[in-house]
Amino acid sequence: MLTVDYDIFELRPGMRVLDLGAGFGRHAFETARRGATVVAADLALDEMRATKNTFAAMFLAGELPDDIATTTVQADGLRLPFADASFERIIASEVLEHVPDDLGVMAELFRVLAPGGRMAATVPSALPEQICWWLNDAYHAPKSEGGHVRIYGEPELRTKLASVGFVPGRSHRAHALHSPYWWLKCAVGLQNTDNPLVKAYLKFLTWDITDAPTLTRTADRVLNPILGKSLVIYADRTPAR
Numbered sequence: 001m002l003t004v005d006y007d008i009f010e011l012r013p014g015m016r017v018l019d020l021g022a023g024f025g026r027h028a029f030e031t032a033r034r035g036a037t038v039v040a041a042d043l044a045l046d047e048m049r050a051t052k053n054t055f056a057a058m059f060l061a062g063e064l065p066d067d068i069a070t071t072t073v074q075a076d077g078l079r080l081p082f083a084d085a086s087f088e089r090i091i092a093s094e095v096l097e098h099v100p101d102d103l104g105v106m107a108e109l110f111r112v113l114a115p116g117g118r119m120a121a122t123v124p125s126a127l128p129e130q131i132c133w134w135l136n137d138a139y140h141a142p143k144s145e146g147g148h149v150r151i152y153g154e155p156e157l158r159t160k161l162a163s164v165g166f167v168p169g170r171s172h173r174a175h176a177l178h179s180p181y182w183w184l185k186c187a188v189g190l191q192n193t194d195n196p197l198v199k200a201y202l203k204f205l206t207w208d209i210t211d212a213p214t215l216t217r218t219a220d221r222v223l224n225p226i227l228g229k230s231l232v233i234y235a236d237r238t239p240a241r
Helices: 026-033 045-060 102-112 126-135 154-163 176-188 196-211 214-227
Strands: 016-020 037-042 070-074 087-093 113-124 167-174 230-236
Touching (some): 016 026, 016 102, 026 037, 026 087, 037 045, 045 070, 087 102, 102 113, 102 154, 113 126, 113 154, 126 176, 126 214, 154 230, 167 214, 176 196, 196 214
Parallel strands (some): 016 037, 037 070
Antiparallel strands (some): 113 230, 167 230
């Protein structure tokens, strides 16, 4: 399930890409499939180990080009272990809403992005996220350890990105059909995985992801502007003069 639109991202083979908050690697894997050199970084060591193993399996299965490099790193977004201008593209998917010092992370991402580079930053959209917060206090901080600490409106995210030097550009929303799933989970209890409605909706989402039927894909596109679970903003670092 990809949140970033790779056409807008303008990824090209051979580019150096940082996927910050890569988790179990969904964007890192797709980026590597497209021929880019990928560094997947996350604070969660167990997730980085799993992502490393998946990369190895993909190489063995011939799913990745032989001439690319993939790296997994346990890293803190406030102190990235990379030199200035190390990457031509950056993905920061569902990261900033977890970080108290989001401006600090944005500044670090700007530092390691090369002039002329582009970042795709994704965060939960305001309306679906606000409904989750209303339904269940355990969904977000402080009750949820490591949970979401803020709700972004698009103007706020654009303003913050611009304040550290980025030039925000195109935006869109994604995964409208996933919003009701999280509302259900918040309503019945986040740990209540046996609820029949939650199980049925999860089965529906799994079918939608694996089969991608035209009907649900069309519904998702139509509903995304209002109910899209994620907001994506593409922001550039202008070339040095």
